[in-house]
Amino acid sequence: MRRTAFRLAFCTLLSVMLTWRVASQQFNYHDQHSWEGSCNTGSRQSPISFTHVGDAPMPGHYEIDLSGDCELTPTADVIVAPNLHQVVVTDPAMKCNIKHPVTGAAYTVQQLHFHLPSEHVLRDGPGDAELHIVTANNANPDLKMVVGIVYRGGDDSQHPIAAALLSNVFRSAAKQTALPRRYGLLESMPQKAGGYVYEGSLTTPPCSEVVSWVVFSEAVVILSKVVSDMKRVMNVKIGTPRNNRDLQRVRSEHQVQFIPSAEVFSVNRYLAQITVRKILIVIVGTFVFGAIILLLWHHHDENKACLEAGNTEELAPLTEASGNAGQAGYGTAAPV
Ligand SMILES: [Zn+2]
Numbered sequence: 001m002r003r004t005a006f007r008l009a010f011c012t013l014l015s016v017m018l019t020w021r022v023a024s025q026q027f028n029y030h031d032q033h034s035w036e037g038s039c040n041t042g043s044r045q046s047p048i049s050f051t052h053v054g055d056a057p058m059p060g061h062y063e064i065d066l067s068g069d070c071e072l073t074p075t076a077d078v079i080v081a082p083n084l085h086q087v088v089v090t091d092p093a094m095k096c097n098i099k100h101p102v103t104g105a106a107y108t109v110q111q112l113h114f115h116l117p118s119e120h121v122l123r124d125g126p127g128d129a130e131l132h133i134v135t136a137n138n139a140n141p142d143l144k145m146v147v148g149i150v151y152r153g154g155d156d157s158q159h160p161i162a163a164a165l166l167s168n169v170f171r172s173a174a175k176q177t178a179l180p181r182r183y184g185l186l187e188s189m190p191q192k193a194g195g196y197v198y199e200g201s202l203t204t205p206p207c208s209e210v211v212s213w214v215v216f217s218e219a220v221v222i223l224s225k226v227v228s229d230m231k232r233v234m235n236v237k238i239g240t241p242r243n244n245r246d247l248q249r250v251r252s253e254h255q256v257q258f259i260p261s262a263e264v265f266s267v268n269r270y271l272a273q274i275t276v277r278k279i280l281i282v283i284v285g286t287f288v289f290g291a292i293i294l295l296l297w298h299h300h301d302e303n304k305a306c307l308e309a310g311n312t313e314e315l316a317p318l319t320e321a322s323g324n325a326g327q328a329g330y331g332t333a334a335p336v
Contacts, residue, residue: 133146
């Protein structure tokens with residue numbers, strides 16, 4: 001009896017310890033002062049507001065240079081990660097390289113995730129949501145570059161591709177189904193926007209200061225209904241009305257720089273590559289289709305010729321036979 005009681009007490013203690021350990025690995029957006037790591041001690045924490053950042057453009061020419069396969073495919077893994085309070089998208093089939101617009105350092109896309117409401121605050125205010133494209137430095141994967149895109153709900157979607165991407169990602173997350181089609185990363189970005197570049201941190205514990213941020217300076221307007229759907233999935237699946245970190249104080253260590261729209265994020269080259277690829281696919285497809293049609297036509301002609309030849313050969317004996325029959329009809333008896 002005493003041994004059973006001891007076992008019960010031991011198991012209860014173990015269970016409490018395990019529960020405490022799992023809980024300690026999670027974090028709470030309503031109690032951000034308790035976050036560990038560099039969250040409360042760092043000198044260049046993220047996110048920040050750009051409302052008071054000067055908009056004097058940096059001299060020179062800058063662009064985000066994408067290369068490789070930068071499309072999300074239906075094989076992408078779309079999950080609601082409760083411990084991270086996020087919808088996270090990873091796609092092993094996507095091999096997308098992005099160069100930092102200022103340093104030119106090469107990074108590879110690792111995952112995408114969303115924050116509601118937005119974490120960064122643009123000059124015209126916060127957004128309803130923010131997409132973070134997380135990349136790792138090719139030379140040192142511990143160093144990250146995160147591309148941030150802020151979305152705002154409106155009556156009319158200015159960017160149907162971005163709205164479709166967000167809508168389908170959240171639908172897939174809620175229903176645990178695959179994405180219905182491929183989505184080009186760059187095609188879902190703002191096409192004519194400037195950007196802020198600064199040195200910051202992860203916006204979740206341990207808030208490591210290893211992130212080079214590139215944040216588009218203008219929000220993408222999507223349908224309010226899409227925002228509502230996103231909020232519903234986040235609330236239902238995660239049980240929290242928000243998953244954005246509080247704004248952090250802007251310091252000189254952030255080295256915030258503004259790049260004007262005409263020069264940054266010049267997506268035309270990559271879009272031109274996609275267009276050329278699509279045109280090539282259409283040309284090759286047309287050629288293959290034409291070749292098949294020609295082959296079938298040729299085959300049809302041959303069959304027709306064969307049939308006609310066959311008919312002629314079959315008719316010939318008949319003619320002879322009719323001739324003979326005629327002759328036979330008129331002749332009463334064949335000569336012996
Ligand atoms: Zn994030």
